[in-house]
Amino acid sequence: MTTHRASAFLAPRRRLQVAGLLTAPVAWLGLVYVVALAALLITAFWTVDGLTGQVQIQWTTDNVVEVFTEALYRTVTLRTLGIAAAVTVIDVLIAIPVAFFMAKVAGPRARHLLVIAVLAPLWASYLVKVYAWRALLSADGLIGWAGAPFGLDTPGYGITGVILTLSYLWLPYVIMPIYAGFDRVPDRLLEASADLGARGGITLMAVVLPMIRPAIIAGSIFAFCLSLGDYITVGIVGGTTQMLGNLVYTNVGAANNLPLAAAISLIPIGIIFVYLAAVRRTGALRSL
Amino acid sequence: MLKPTARMSLRAGVASVAVASLAACGTASSGSDTEAATEIGDAEGTVSILAWPGYVEDGSNDPTVDWVSDFEEATSCEVVSKTYGTSDEAYQLMQSGGYDVVAASGDLTLRLIAADLVSAVNTDLLENYEGIFDFLKDKEWNSVDGVSYGVPHGYGANLLMYNTEVVDPAPTSWDVVFDSASDYAGAVTAYDSPIYIADAAVYLMTHEPDLGITNPYALDEDQFAAAVDLLKLQKESVGEYWSDYLKEIQAFESGDSVVGTTWQVIQNSISTGNTEVVLPEEGATGWSDTWMIASEAESPNCAYMWLDYIASPEANATATAYFGEAPSSEAACDFRDDCEAYHAGDEEYASQIWYWTTPVAECVDGREDVECVDYAEWTKAWQEIKG
Numbered sequence: 001m002t003t004h005r006a007s008a009f010l011a012p013r014r015r016l017q018v019a020g021l022l023t024a025p026v027a028w029l030g031l032v033y034v035v036a037l038a039a040l041l042i043t044a045f046w047t048v049d050g051l052t053g054q055v056q057i058q059w060t061t062d063n064v065v066e067v068f069t070e071a072l073y074r075t076v077t078l079r080t081l082g083i084a085a086a087v088t089v090i091d092v093l094i095a096i097p098v099a100f101f102m103a104k105v106a107g108p109r110a111r112h113l114l115v116i117a118v119l120a121p122l123w124a125s126y127l128v129k130v131y132a133w134r135a136l137l138s139a140d141g142l143i144g145w146a147g148a149p150f151g152l153d154t155p156g157y158g159i160t161g162v163i164l165t166l167s168y169l170w171l172p173y174v175i176m177p178i179y180a181g182f183d184r185v186p187d188r189l190l191e192a193s194a195d196l197g198a199r200g201g202i203t204l205m206a207v208v209l210p211m212i213r214p215a216i217i218a219g220s221i222f223a224f225c226l227s228l229g230d231y232i233t234v235g236i237v238g239g240t241t242q243m244l245g246n247l248v249y250t251n252v253g254a255a256n257n258l259p260l261a262a263a264i265s266l267i268p269i270g271i272i273f274v275y276l277a278a279v280r281r282t283g284a285l286r287s288l
Numbered sequence: 289m290l291k292p293t294a295r296m297s298l299r300a301g302v303a304s305v306a307v308a309s310l311a312a313c314g315t316a317s318s319g320s321d322t323e324a325a326t327e328i329g330d331a332e333g334t335v336s337i338l339a340w341p342g343y344v345e346d347g348s349n350d351p352t353v354d355w356v357s358d359f360e361e362a363t364s365c366e367v368v369s370k371t372y373g374t375s376d377e378a379y380q381l382m383q384s385g386g387y388d389v390v391a392a393s394g395d396l397t398l399r400l401i402a403a404d405l406v407s408a409v410n411t412d413l414l415e416n417y418e419g420i421f422d423f424l425k426d427k428e429w430n431s432v433d434g435v436s437y438g439v440p441h442g443y444g445a446n447l448l449m450y451n452t453e454v455v456d457p458a459p460t461s462w463d464v465v466f467d468s469a470s471d472y473a474g475a476v477t478a479y480d481s482p483i484y485i486a487d488a489a490v491y492l493m494t495h496e497p498d499l500g501i502t503n504p505y506a507l508d509e510d511q512f513a514a515a516v517d518l519l520k521l522q523k524e525s526v527g528e529y530w531s532d533y534l535k536e537i538q539a540f541e542s543g544d545s546v547v548g549t550t551w552q553v554i555q556n557s558i559s560t561g562n563t564e565v566v567l568p569e570e571g572a573t574g575w576s577d578t579w580m581i582a583s584e585a586e587s588p589n590c591a592y593m594w595l596d597y598i599a600s601p602e603a604n605a606t607a608t609a610y611f612g613e614a615p616s617s618e619a620a621c622d623f624r625d626d627c628e629a630y631h632a633g634d635e636e637y638a639s640q641i642w643y644w645t646t647p648v649a650e651c652v653d654g655r656e657d658v659e660c661v662d663y664a665e666w667t668k669a670w671q672e673i674k675g
Binding site for chain 2: 072075076134135138139140141156157236238239240242247250251257
């Protein structure tokens with residue numbers, strides 16, 4: 001009875017229907033993302049009591065000024081940016097041919113298998129994969145062993161190890177949007193291009209790339225943003241390397257200085273906002 | 289074997305963070321108004337204990353690991369325990385109240401005393417206190433002005449570990465990880481915590497006597513700068529820093545690290561057999577934990593009973609063996625077969641250990657003409673060293 005009455009009441013009231021559907025998720029989004037981000041921003045301007053380690057609501061710009069003026073944070077920011085950029089480039093370069101093969105060359109059966117193969121690593125725990133890379137990169141690991149006959153040595157733990165590991169970790173996130181992008185390119189356009197005398201390379205550059213550019217950018221957002229915030233991988237395969245995430249972690253865990261940690265975390269947030277703003281103008285966000 | 293070590297890792301890792309975490313400890317105020325008890329009355333029925341994981345085991349985690357039930361039967365004090373992850377967490381929990389007993393590391397003790405959260409302990413009331421090694425009693429991390437604030441529990445040193453196949457001749461000095469670190473460039477490892485700066489200071493005490501360092505936790509600006517410079521130089525040869533002890537075990541087993549700081553329990557866990565540990569001639573840093581009684585304890589009698597019980601040879605042996613550290617009770621080794629590995633009771637060995645103490649502005653070595661660098665600065669400097 002009640003259900004019936006409720007639906008009878010709601011049926012002609014479309015706005016109420018929409019409100020009922022959206023209130024909870026929008027409130028959740030608002031609380032979890034917007035309010036949390038705002039709280040972070042505000043915390044950066046607070047201070048910590050030296051004796052008790054408690055956060056005190058006492059306004060100061062010291063933390064933010066420190067983060068923007070001290071050489072340590074500049075060095076680490078540049079290093080983090082460099083790592084994130086390298087990971088993004090490597091992933092895109094690997095993902096384009098793989099995605100092209102999946103979307104345009106492989107038959108339907110092989111395509112499904114490939115999609116499963118690309119997505120399968122996502123089922124394994126992040127830590128398991130990173131520790132596997134730690135074993136691979138080790139002095140007596142597989143990479144050093146395989147490279148030895150060619151006079152190559154393992155890069156060991158350090159920035160190279162971090163870039164390799166992160167590239168591996170985020171690759172599925174880059175392949176999938178680019179695969180979807182290729183999938184949307186109609187085969188007849190490729191045929192038309194060939195009919196008009198364009199060779200493979202020209203078809204790729206002049207016809208396909210402009211069409212999948214938003215997909216590439218969409219994939220790069222994943223690789224770039226995920227790398228920018230990472231601190232676990234660098235702790236396991238990074239040797240002595242520090243990234244921004246490590247500085248945040250140290251200040252939360254060891255130093256117990258939440259305001260400074262909040263101030264440091266403003267750096268990657270700022271970078272990501274700039275990146276997303278730039279990406280938005282390309283229209284790539286629509287193909288996510 | 290696996291379980292204690294796993295727990296050890298948890299606690300040890302956490303301890304590092306904890307030691308690291310004390311942003312700045314205030315000055316330990318003497319003349320606290322919390323008076324020590326004069327007698328132990330009747331048991332109140334319950335006692336609430338705050339401790340590191342692995343310190344209060346009643347068999348609920350592992351049926352074979354239980355030293356709490358005996359206490360409960362003997363005293364009719366029912367134990368309610370809570371574990372904490374960092375000294376900061378412990379500090380906050382102690383502030384919120386509700387605990388009678390706390391097991392605190394050297395970086396937390398002075399803070400608790402300064403805030404009057406713990407009371408002085410009348411050690412005359414504890415039968416087993418006499419059995420505690422003298423070299424652990426009345427130290428700067430468990431007493432103030434000669435007044436004891438608790439009972440020592442277990443201790444250990446941060447040793448030098450090396451790969452016997454690579455590092456030749458066998459090192460006797462921290463030299464191999466500092467001035468000669470470049471001999472093993474890329475394979476040196478160091479402990480990833482600001483408190484590691486004290487290790488550099490211990491080295492400088494011997495090798496740069498002109499700096500006048502008398503306590504590695506009391507560094508003025510010049511001494512501190514020298515230690516930081518030494519660590520920056522060391523960083524060029526460091527392969528990786530470790531705080532997770534499993535990471536260090538793996539790095540030594542695979543040969544990625546060949547020389548660096550370690551704990552005895554790590555050496556005990558390495559299966560390849562090509563590593564040795566040594567307490568270098570300069571001495572080393574280390575840790576020592578203390579059982580303390582809350583100033584607002586609701587069950588002070590049961591608290592005293594617990595302190596007495598956990599200091600008894602058998603309980604002390606079981607708890608410290610489970611955790612992987614040297615016991616504080618002299619007779620505990622009658623109940624352990626691995627005491628030798630931990631150098632329990634070796635006073636000369638213990639005297640070479642500089643137990644973790646929180647660096648505070650008021651120099652802990654008693655100097656009054658200078659201000660020492662406090663822990664917040666240590667943390668900052670550590671980040672800069674890692675770059």
